[in-house]
Amino acid sequence: MASTAPHEHSQVQSNNKTSFTSVKSLTESPELTSLPPSYIFTTNSDEEDHEIVSEPDKDDPIPIIDYSLLVLGTPHERAKTIHDLGRACEEWGFFMLINHSVAKSVMEKMVDQVFAFFNLREEEKQEYASKDVMDPIRYGTSSNVSMDKVLFWRDFLKIVVHPEFHSPDKPLGFREAAAEYCRRTWKVGKELLKGISENLGLEANYIENTMNLDYGLQMIAANLYPPCPQPELAMGIPPHSDHGLLNILMQNGVSGLQVLHNGKWINVTSTPNCFLLFVSDHLEVVSNGKYKSVLHRAVVSNKATRMSLAIVIAPSLDTVVEPAKELLDDERNPAAYVGMKHRDYMQLQRSNRLDGKSVLDKVKI
Numbered sequence: 536m537a538s539t540a541p542h543e544h545s546q547v548q549s550n551n552k553t554s555f556t557s558v559k560s561l562t563e564s565p566e567l568t569s570l571p572p573s574y575i576f577t578t579n580s581d582e583e584d585h586e587i588v589s590e591p592d593k594d595d596p597i598p599i600i601d602y603s604l605l606v607l608g609t610p611h612e613r614a615k616t617i618h619d620l621g622r623a624c625e626e627w628g629f630f631m632l633i634n635h636s637v638a639k640s641v642m643e644k645m646v647d648q649v650f651a652f653f654n655l656r657e658e659e660k661q662e663y664a665s666k667d668v669m670d671p672i673r674y675g676t677s678s679n680v681s682m683d684k685v686l687f688w689r690d691f692l693k694i695v696v697h698p699e700f701h702s703p704d705k706p707l708g709f710r711e712a713a714a715e716y717c718r719r720t721w722k723v724g725k726e727l728l729k730g731i732s733e734n735l736g737l738e739a740n741y742i743e744n745t746m747n748l749d750y751g752l753q754m755i756a757a758n759l760y761p762p763c764p765q766p767e768l769a770m771g772i773p774p775h776s777d778h779g780l781l782n783i784l785m786q787n788g789v790s791g792l793q794v795l796h797n798g799k800w801i802n803v804t805s806t807p808n809c810f811l812l813f814v815s816d817h818l819e820v821v822s823n824g825k826y827k828s829v830l831h832r833a834v835v836s837n838k839a840t841r842m843s844l845a846i847v848i849a850p851s852l853d854t855v856v857e858p859a860k861e862l863l864d865d866e867r868n869p870a871a872y873v874g875m876k877h878r879d880y881m882q883l884q885r886s887n888r889l890d891g892k893s894v895l896d897k898v899k900i
């Protein structure tokens with residue numbers, strides 16, 4: 536269903552800037568011919584060193600992990616996959632996951648339902664606009680409109696789906712598609728965390744048990760990046776790392792994601808049906824910095840609407856996340872992070888501006 540042209544009530548006031556409640560409604564406005572000034576993004580001076588954007592190097596490609604070898608491979612194949620997984624987490628904090636067992640039809644249904652949500656009338660979506668950063672369903676635009684100095688060219692929908700499953704009532708079919716997709720990706724996340732625990736020299740269930748994944752937080756974070764009239768001046772989502780352990784991302788076949796690797800922003804081109812996996816802040820903490828959460832951002836284009844859908848796999852909100860004691864050694868590997876309850880960490884991240892690894896820096900010793 537096409538959105539109606541924006542009305543007065545679909546505008547919000549923030550930092551003396553008038554903006555629309557969504558980028559989507561802004562792009563449907565006949566007045567839009569150039570980028571509104573509130574969306575003009577300038578890079579921080581301390582980020583200028585890594586302004587080089589490049590395609591992946593042939594000699595240092597984005598790591599690819601074959602999930603089927605992790606769960607169904609021979610002992611030798613599994614051991615090799617765990618080794619490769621560890622290297623990917625250490626050297627990139629990012630990898631592509633192929634043969635991941637989630638059926639194409641399940642992924643497609645989810646993508647269709649996310650588009651259907653963003654295509655609801657603005658008034659219908661606004662029912663889920665919330666001020667409380669911990670609300671289980673949140674629809675919004677930019678990142679944190681009250682804090683953002685510049686607005687980002689992005690609308691989002693965030694939903695908590697575990698330990699308690701939430702879903703918007705509309706569109707019809709969203710609930711069912713999300714329940715199936717989330718159940719499947721939760722399993723993938725847990726299997727990867729087993730391999731990662733083993734790679735750290737811990738028992739396979741170590742992360743699952745210490746992070747209380749029976750009550751773990753799983754979230755859908757869907758992003759919509761409509762075509763932008765001046766994409767070189769705007770940013771979809773600024774450089775940041777994610778909270779949680781792992782982030783499992785899929786996208787609709789339109790590129791835009793960049794990850795920082797060895798000081799360069801690498802364009803990630805999507806391979807159909809694969810998942811893009813991010814090491815998130817809490818895995819950096821548990822591994823005591825052996826793995827680094829990856830800085831990433833999303834740029835926008837003037838050609839097509841991009842949609843990305845992240846599944847956050849995270850500790851239960853009451854878990855105090857700290858480095859695994861078994862990995863620590865007073866002399867050679869002292870704790871590099873202090874423990875912090877996941878709930879407090881998430882609250883900090885969501886109440887502040889998205890800004891690199893600024894929240895992780897607060898727990899660094």
Ligand SMILES: O=C(O)CCC(=O)C(=O)O
Nearest residue numbers: 756758777792833843845
């Ligand atoms: O759109 C993307 O590719 C990145 C999205 C993202 O970083 C996030 O949702 O945390």
Ligand SMILES: [Fe+2]
Nearest residue numbers: 775776777831
């Ligand atoms: Fe992210």
